[in-house]
Amino acid sequence: MTKRPISILIVDDEPIVRESLQNWFREENYLVDVAASGKEALDKLTRQTWDLFLLDIKMPGMDGLELQRKIKQIHPSATIIIMTAYASVETAVEAMKQGAYDYLVKPFDPDDLERIVHKAVEHAQLLSENRQLRDKIEEMSRFHQIIGQSASMRRVLEQVSLVAASDTTVLIRGESGTGKELIARAIHANSARRYMPIVIVNCGALAEGVLESELFGHEKGAFTGAQYRRKGKFEMADGGTLFLDEIGDISLKTQVDLLRVLEDKTIYRVGGNTPIPVDFRLVAATNKNLEALVAEQKFREDLYYRLNVFSIALPPLRERREDIPLLAEHFLRQFAQNMNKPIHGFATDAMHMLCQYDWPGNVRELQNAIERAVLVCKGSTIEPSDLPFQVNNGPSPVPGQSLADMERHHILRVLQQTGWNISQSARLLGIDRVTLYNKIKRYHLRREPT
């Protein structure tokens, strides 16, 4: 594992202090960034973070103490060194009480500066290693959480362990909320790249220009507002895995760029002309029909083949209903613990409702439903009234009593259960597909919009 350079943010309102500290840290081979005010620092923090913070106590507007509090709210384990003039040492001591790692009195003795910074860096590294370890454990246990008992999920997990060990590009397909990101994480966590980062980009959420600089990074001055050089996701994923979610949403231009990166394994930052070699494993995901997009010429065929080397199809939740109780219990435990509520399980009819419902939003919808149920639940078990939807339960109300009425109703239920998967429904009904088609026509059955 290569040690990445330590990054430091210096916040001081005096330009001369920022500049000379920036020089000092650059000579020490740190990645340095500066901010002239607490506000500027917080703005930057919404976009990236640093291993170490050097904050001046006395600044107009937001002072160092307040800034420290805000940084700690965002990153409770941030390593912070307070800078202070001799006169305000008491404030520095106050900052220490509030969790600053150490303080330096201006002007610094060069030896003190070196000693304190190196101690703080070691501390930050230790914390970050611990954090990585914790994330790792979480990631591993996530893999186990995915394990449903249904045959279809077992097949998915077999595919995951099969492909994880190789460096093959993987395309994960499935409806929204089926857990494509968890599968990507599982592939990463079970690969040789597991000690390196997995970088996640939701391509659908970003405008084209933003996506480009997000992926490729940019050089200082590449465009208005690009005040500093910034690494893109390709570079951040170096050595690890890059997960591009909603790949079906990227523009044709970005498709060309991505194809080039996959072929050359080299990138150029926006506004830069130095080729930067990158080594990442690509996992992409989509809820779209890529073949249809290729046919409509909205998705490049060559990129499609590049991505579709190994594909994993995640079944929607309604096709693996036997996993619903497992998942529901898991989410219940999780949310009950988070919200500190003594809820031990589901009333029988509540669980029945969960198993009957079609879950168009899949696992994510189930998770949200349980979260809400835990929130509104007043007793020690989740009751049907705690659930956000109403599913027919009890004896099915059959409209009419003729054999044909019953057949019609039964076929409709099976179709709904399988999400109108004709082959699967026919199998369940014990008839062939043509017969099923004929019956659908005869009974005028239609798929209800969900």
Place this chain on the structure above:
Amino acid sequence: MTEPTDLPRIILVPVGSVNPRLLEFLILTLPDTFKMPCTLGPPLLDVSQAYSLVRQQYYSTELLARLLTLNQHATTKILGVTEVDLFIPILTFVFGEAQLNGPAAIISAHRLRQSFYGLPEDEALLLERCQKEALHELGHTFGLVHCQSFECVMHRSHSVEQVDLKRNSFCPMCAQTLAHNRLTLR
């Protein structure tokens, strides 16, 4: 001067009054390491502008800025040599200052003298320390950052003990980077 001025070279500039033996020693030894000629430039005698009454020291960045105005060629490195005590606002003192990847650097002999620490003067030791600091600061102008190897002249030194610990040469890694970066000077 017989050599063309646009060839890479180091110009030594005395800042304030400087012991000539120190300058002679540097002019003699620097070309060995940097493989380029080292000549004596016109002295910068008036340093009063850089003096801080509060600190009773000289502001090193200010002196660096004045050295920069002397540099006419992109391939020239200017090394200021002074005996006054240098500081930058954020630090109590500096042995020297350099522009990373830039044309100018400055070193001070002030805190490299044994007498500064109440010890008997030792000229040989002083010359050796000055040479190390000159190599170090010039190293920065060639784009070198601090080196982890404690014997390498690019190792950080914020005290004389640290200066004495390291050798007056670049480790193989730094030497390689230096050679590479020197080639990019045209």
